[in-house]
Amino acid sequence: MDTGCWLFGGQFEDSVFEERRERRSGPPASYCAKLCEPQWFYEETESSDDVEVLTLKKFKGDLAYRRQEYQKALQEYSSISEKLSPTNFAMKRDVQEGQARCLAHLGRHMEALEIAANLENKATNTDHLTTVLYLQLAIFSSLQNLEKTIFCLQKLISLHPFNPWNWGKLAEAYLNLEPALSAAFASSQKQHSFTSSDKTIKSSFPHAGKDCLLSFPETLPESSLFPVEANSSNSQKNEKAITDIQNCMAEKRETVLIETQLKACASFIRTRLLLQFTQPQQTSFALERNLRTQQEIEDKMKGFSFKEDTLLLIAEVMGEDIPEKIKDEVHPEVKCVGSVALTALVTASAEEFEDKWFRKIKDHFCPFENQFHTEIQILA
Structure with a gap:
């Protein structure tokens, strides 16, 4: 047959003509999951993969934070931040959030707020912004600043109006x-x-x-206001003025x-x-x-x-x-938009x-x- 008669895409794949593999008789091999000992990340590692080494350090920081050893956790997070690749955005955000939470627990709220503001400016989707708002909420709650706490909750509700827990808070x-x-x-x-x-x-x-x-x-x-005179002869008027003001x-x-x-x-x-x-x-x-x-x-x-x-x-x-x-709203839709559009959402x-x-x-x-x-x- 003339090859010119072939239509584009009409050829058969070679795999069509290959023989099928013979199926093994008997039950399939069982799957063996990898088991890790508790605190396995504290063991010595000879890995040359920088990302793996930094991940292990992050696990150590997370465990220290869980144990409320905030100074130790902060040291782990800070050492990771210095060595992280500038393109590893996901871990960088996680580490910075950990640093901010540790700083808040250590009473260094202004430093924590600076990190939170930096994360907010670099947020590119609603998931990022939600995380930052929860971080700011934790910091302002630690400061016992009711006005800022309420405003953080209001911004969270603007993003997630059907989340009952934020309304309760x-x-x-x-x-x-x-x-x-x-x-x-x-x-x-x-x-x-x-x-x-x-x-x-x-x-x-x-x-x-x-x-x-x-x-x-x-x-x-x-x-409700009356001029308050310094003259003693008008003391009754002054008292009445003060009473009216207090009532108001x-x-x-x-x-x-x-x-x-x-x-x-x-x-x-x-x-x-x-x-x-x-x-x-x-x-x-x-x-x-x-x-x-x-x-x-x-x-x-x-x-x-x-x-x-x-x-x-x-x-x-x-x-x-x-x-x-x-x-x-356990897994709400994540909207990837610019920082300007994110600001408009709250x-x-x-x-x-x-x-x-x-x-x-x-x-x-x-x-x-x-x-x-x-x-x-x-x-x-």
């Missing part, structure tokens, strides 16, 4: 914020300075700011505390809703943890003293975006997050503010 953080708010109000009330010229009250609270969770208005309503501050304090309880309650309800939706997909210890957490939330909800219709409204709002079936401020998730609830109670205030009794 956020609810707990809001509850822990209440004593700090009360202390801040007490301090702010004592340290205000009054002037008769501008009728303003200037707070000396150090964390005041637009996006600060513990900030309060620097200027009170004009109706007390009202503001109550409003902020109620809003904080509202956000904590809404976060707990969101947690419970997500746990209920994932419950049919779980078994064994995962299901036990789910049910136990739901019961813990139920017990904590009793401390809010919200009315039943209030709780139903919050549940409706916090469950609006939950589909009928949601996947368990909330830019606490104010933006709370406006998205809690605005509808707060707006509902706005016309009935006085009635809403009587629902919860907060000790001044």
